[in-house]
Amino acid sequence: xxxxxxDVVAEDGQAAEWLAQLxxxxxxxxxxxxFRVWRASPRxxxxxxxxxxxxxxxxxxxxxxxxxxxxxxxxxRPRPRARRRAAIVVGVAVVSAALVVAVGxxxxxxxxxxxxxxxxxxxxxxxxGSHIHLDTATRLRVDxxxxxxxxxxxxxxxxxxxxxxxxxxxxxxxxxxxVTALGTRFDVRRAVSGVRVVLVEGSxxxxxxxxxxxxxWRLAPGQQLRTVLPTARPEPVDAAIATSWAEGRLVFxxxxxxEAVAEINRYLPKGVVLEPGAPVSVPVNGSFKAGxxxxxxxxxxxxxxxxxxxxxDGSIRLSAGSAPSAN
Numbered sequence: 001x002x003x004x005x006x007d008v009v010a011e012d013g014q015a016a017e018w019l020a021q022l023x024x025x026x027x028x029x030x031x032x033x034x035f036r037v038w039r040a041s042p043r044x045x046x047x048x049x050x051x052x053x054x055x056x057x058x059x060x061x062x063x064x065x066x067x068x069x070x071x072x073x074x075x076x077r078p079r080p081r082a083r084r085r086a087a088i089v090v091g092v093a094v095v096s097a098a099l100v101v102a103v104g105x106x107x108x109x110x111x112x113x114x115x116x117x118x119x120x121x122x123x124x125x126x127x128x129g130s131h132i133h134l135d136t137a138t139r140l141r142v143d144x145x146x147x148x149x150x151x152x153x154x155x156x157x158x159x160x161x162x163x164x165x166x167x168x169x170x171x172x173x174x175x176x177x178x179v180t181a182l183g184t185r186f187d188v189r190r191a192v193s194g195v196r197v198v199l200v201e202g203s204x205x206x207x208x209x210x211x212x213x214x215x216x217w218r219l220a221p222g223q224q225l226r227t228v229l230p231t232a233r234p235e236p237v238d239a240a241i242a243t244s245w246a247e248g249r250l251v252f253x254x255x256x257x258x259e260a261v262a263e264i265n266r267y268l269p270k271g272v273v274l275e276p277g278a279p280v281s282v283p284v285n286g287s288f289k290a291g292x293x294x295x296x297x298x299x300x301x302x303x304x305x306x307x308x309x310x311x312x313d314g315s316i317r318l319s320a321g322s323a324p325s326a327n
Contacts, residue, residue, distance in 0.1 A: 011046075012047045014038070014047065015047040015048040015050065015051040018048060019051050022035065022249060022287060031287075032251065032285070032286075113139070113140070113141045113142075114132075114134060114140055114142070115138065116135070116137060116139075116156070118136055118266075118267065119136055119267045119269065119290075121133065121134060121136065121246075122138075126163075128144070128165060130149070130160065130170065132158050133158060134157075134158050135157035135158060135189075135246070135266075136266050136267050136290070137156050137266065138153075138156025138157055139153075139156060140158060141154065147168070148168065148169075149168050149169070149171065150171050150173065151170075153172055153188055156189070157187065158172075158188060159187045159243055160181070160187070162181050162202075164182055165183070166182050170182070170183075174195045175190060175195060176210035177195040177206065177209075177210070178207050178208075179197055180206075180207075181203070182203075183202060184199070184201055184202020184203060184204055186198060186200060186202070187239075191228075195208075195228075196227075197224060197227075198224045198237055198243060199220065203218065203219065204219050205218050206225055208227045208232075211230075221239070222237060223235060224237035224242065245290060248289060249287050249288065249290060250264065250287070250288050250290050251287045252284045252286055252287070252288075254285060256281045256282070257280055257281070260296075264288070268291060268293055270313070270315050272316045272318060273315050275317055277320045278306065278318055278320050279304055279320065297316050300318060305320070305321070307320075
């Protein structure tokens, strides 16, 4: 007879191990593919989501030397199987290091404004239990009243975990675009050229008033919408990759080098510049910590035979061609 509790412990243990692997300095395309196959199981996907939630709640503990010492002691002790999941999770939360994250989950109600600097992320928990994870260089306003739950995304990107309340729909407004949800998980990114919405779970309605006539769509899980397109419509997307930034990682799958550089630069005050002649269209596959410029540059130099030099302004310039011989 199977042991349901033991199965859950095993699945959560595997999820914690995957979480640790995916937060390594670099991750190979082979590892990402193996993770995709493992996560195809609904039970494994649910276990990984549990580990993500626990990591987000406990990520701030890693900066505390006393907590780190206690964790090392706990992990070194023999322990019953039923305690294995908690110990693994604490270990992953402490040893994992993302970009600078302003963690701490105060409860906010009424009207408030929240923002992050370049390279910073921030978690906010609202009074109704909804949770917002702000990405780098993001600014938003929360307006909770008796009749509405409204968030205005003025710049940047945020991941929303919405508490269900059919009497008070949760709305996110980004320019002329508005996303409405009752209880769901979705990502909204605002750029100069338009808005991208990614639905992780649940259902959302999207309206856009930009252009000659209003447009409206409804998204299903695993779909994204990019309003900048004149023929915008829901299209399939790997939601785990699209929202990997919330774990402090940037995951690229066949993304052109030019676009990958633009993503990396969102987290850097001194970014990466592709010189004329660099292969901007070559596909990039891999996973990098957000803000880890050195790891990305080293991989690009190695994989695409590029030269790297530091410019006077502190940026890294990548150019085509092999580096000159030292002889």
